[in-house]
Amino acid sequence: MSKTFSNKSNLQVLFEDNHIIVVNKRAGDIVQGDKTGDKPLSDVVKSYLKDKYKKPGNVYLGVVHRLDRPTTGIVLFSKTSKALPRLNKLFAEKKAQKTYWALVKNTPPKPQDTLVHWLRKNPKNNKSTAFIKETNNSKKAILHYKILKKLDNYFLLEIELETGRHHQIRCQLASIGCPIKGDLKYGFNRSNPDASISLHARQLEFTHPVKKEPVQIIAPLPNDALWQACNN
Template identity: 40%
Template sequence: MSVQIHVPDHILYEDDYILVINKPNGLMVEPDRNNHPNLLHQVRQYIKASAPDDQEVYAQHIHRLDRPVSGIVLFAIQRSVLKNLSEQFAERKVKKYYQALTDHAPQQHTGTLLHWHRKEKKKAVIAEQEFPYAEEARLTYHVKPLAADRFLWDIELYTGKYHQIRGQLAYIDCPIIGDATYTSGVPYKPDAIALHASKLIFSHPITNQELIIEAPTPFI
């Protein structure tokens, strides 16, 4: 699946310093060795189209989403704000919210998932007890039924590990719909899973104003 987007249709917020995009499923955030279409390149092309010929075109994503995941991606479009935004993420000052669909519900419809996590061969390994080279992975969630076999999760992610949400939900027998990597046998859309980065709260790197960015849910 090759995804080319019209960037203006996906902009959630834009000013002289930052750009926030609602990424569709199936589009990589950054380049890979196979030269797949990627959001970073498309954002840079968008900025270049309106910039004077002698002006440097700069854009850098501050975080990533997996290719099959949709939702919010934040870009610095001035070098001067990259350090500030990166430090907000590193110091866990940014609040990150996701939505997911599963065909099973957990035993408790509201709660916290606290596990040990390690990346291994492009997959998250999850356990309840600490094991070598593992780190803590934590999220909180609330689940509500949409149908007999469809459950909507509202998730706050605290630690942001590799495939963390995908791995933790699968570990409790609630794999995300479409996520065959983590044992879901329920189809979703091509090159997509039912996981969406729905809200991001952070401080503007220049004004320090709190920004609350939301991407409309694709699930309701």
């Protein structure tokens, strides 16, 4: 297994072996193609693999999970058709541990807590609404957060997901009065200069789909002053 950092096409590769490749997504990148027609991260990774290994023809790449466009951090892809169904099963059975970091301005109600809501997605505005009780077309959402650090004007939160719902972290944190920095859709008062939101997929732990060894990936934080203050 190799741990590599590549800046080709501004692609930061965090981990790569014969079966998987993990990259640190930038804000604004889409993981898979959508109606915008913008080049997705999956195509960038395919181009990287084609060039690196001088592959003729099409390059196989399986998308295992996604991140919202304005977020940053870890995205895992499968390089083989053998690994993809195993990774899909691992994620479906919640055997991959995903840890996120978020910056919020308002003080959370508790230093750490478990949030349980029922989320309902509205496809028309691509937004979810949180309810405290089950309602029509809602899905149960559970996350755990804790305050890692108090910055001058913000709090750094660490979040672990039990479920993977549409905009779950964004919606649930907003529901307790702590919208994520830059997230206009969920109630923050101004956007970030690069149109990102301050939500970062920080760590991913899972069992390798083929080698059955534990894998732990940590994604470096975005290169701006506020995020970098979280490293100190």
